[in-house]
Amino acid sequence: MSYTGPEFAPHQPRRSPLRRPLTVALAALVPGALLGWGVYAAVGAPGGDGGTDRAAAAGTASPAPAATPATPASPATGTRPASPRDDAKDPAATPAAPAPASLKGKVVVIDPGHNPANFQHPTEINRKVDVGTHWKECDTTGTATNAGYTEARFTLDVAHRLRDLLQEQGATVKLTQDGDREYGPCVDERARIGNEARADAAISIHADGSAAGNRGFHVILPGAVHQGAADTRAIVAPSADLGKRVADGFGRETGTAPANYLGGGTGLVTRTDLGGLNLSTVPKVFLECGNMRDAQDEALLTDGAWRQKAAQGISEGIVSFLRG
Template sequence: MTGLLVGLLLLAGCATDTDPGGTSPASPSATSSASARGVELSPAVPARPLTGMVVVLDPGHQLGNGHHGGEINDPVDAGGFEKACNTTGTATDAGFPEATFTWEVATRMRSMLRRLGARVVMTRDGNSDEEWGPCVDVRGSIGNPGEGRPVGDVRISIHADGVRGDAATGFHVIRPGGLDGWTDDIEADSAVLADDVRDALVAGGWHPSTYRGVDGVDVRTDLGTLNRSDIPAVMVELGNMRDAGEGAVMATSAGQGRYARALVAGVRAWLTR
């Protein structure tokens, strides 16, 4: 938890999401002055601690999915069983779409992670009303060894829930359960990743779900995005868009930035273990 708090403080110290997680090194004169006074200086924090690492970000859904019902309803292999290619996602009661929320969080994360030295691979290229998909089998395969793009070290699939219920609030992190031939190679590492992401969200001021999972973590074997992954992966439902309070926060730039900083802190904690 100490590492997560340090990561969050570093990320929170930036004025915008274009300068996340970085710290300005003390000037030579300031350092010399402190040394002359006998002040013990903390070890320098690496400026780019994620250099050489690849993070796959999967912003859930796509704005155009609603205009391509035939395509997104076509079945695909979700891990030994068939499931619809994709869905339209949910929205706040005021009409702010999940697809836009997940895209905004993902692009903020991309900026932060790049500043920390990571290479970022996105599973979709934009947030367009004209585009649809990709299907869950494709999203879950991007970044896998042999897929043709840079091989990922970790995959984070970003979503928000749409549950009707007076007390249905909070986030939950979904990790893949045991599915022979599909998740055996990532289940254990993904469980650790889920805990790190959960801890970072809590440290960032978000509370675990009141309606799903245990202590903010749920286990599922029915999600193609996780089942098709050959790198450690989790899916995050960052809150309930149908709750008026949570939905309002998700629709703001400040709220999207807070979610992004917490998720980056969780990814950083796991990658730098």
């Protein structure tokens, strides 16, 4: 056997120049290996007791959800496509549609043609009045259907419906008569009522008494008159505008066509012989809503639902005119 001691220490081999770096590397690796083993021991191998202990310690907590992957940018625009929430409308951020402007301050005169009691006063309504271009009867009884439904009843009913619609929008409405007079008023007074009210628009409501087969509505516009007490020059243009708008609204709401017997299919007729137009100083038109002597038109004129549509159409025309 050999013996080592201070005196007999064996010869030490010469150290390699790589030995120190290797030693340092091993020294760095050993703690990492030991740390990994410690973690493994703490966690436990698959199926081992360590996993069971962790589950018990964690209780019933669910694992954190995976992060939602980002939506890729569009190669064409470089922008991210909108997600469903991007397109969601915020009711509070959506501006409400502006309410229609009120007709407060606007004055409309409605002239229901004739009077239900005119037939009881033939002397009074046959009296002549000056309408500028000539003298004309104060008023007439108006026409009626073959079954006896009178024009005066029809015009008053439509006038009431129209008044309600216009008042709901803030307009001041005045009727030339409301079935509250013995007769009339005469045509010159009807015009004067609109003039004195300084109406922004005036309309006289009628129904025609033409031959059977003649159907449809028409609007009568004032022609240019400058004679005697009549001077319509200032109201011809605005009255034409009013009449066109009333015709459009009336036709649209009632679904009826312009008259097939006058007006050339336009539903517009110009006249210079009507005192209610000749003597007016405010924009004014007459509306003949249909022919009471035609069976098909009669069925419409005597129907309350249709009369409401008629009032709605007239209202839309007048409102359109007043709002410009």
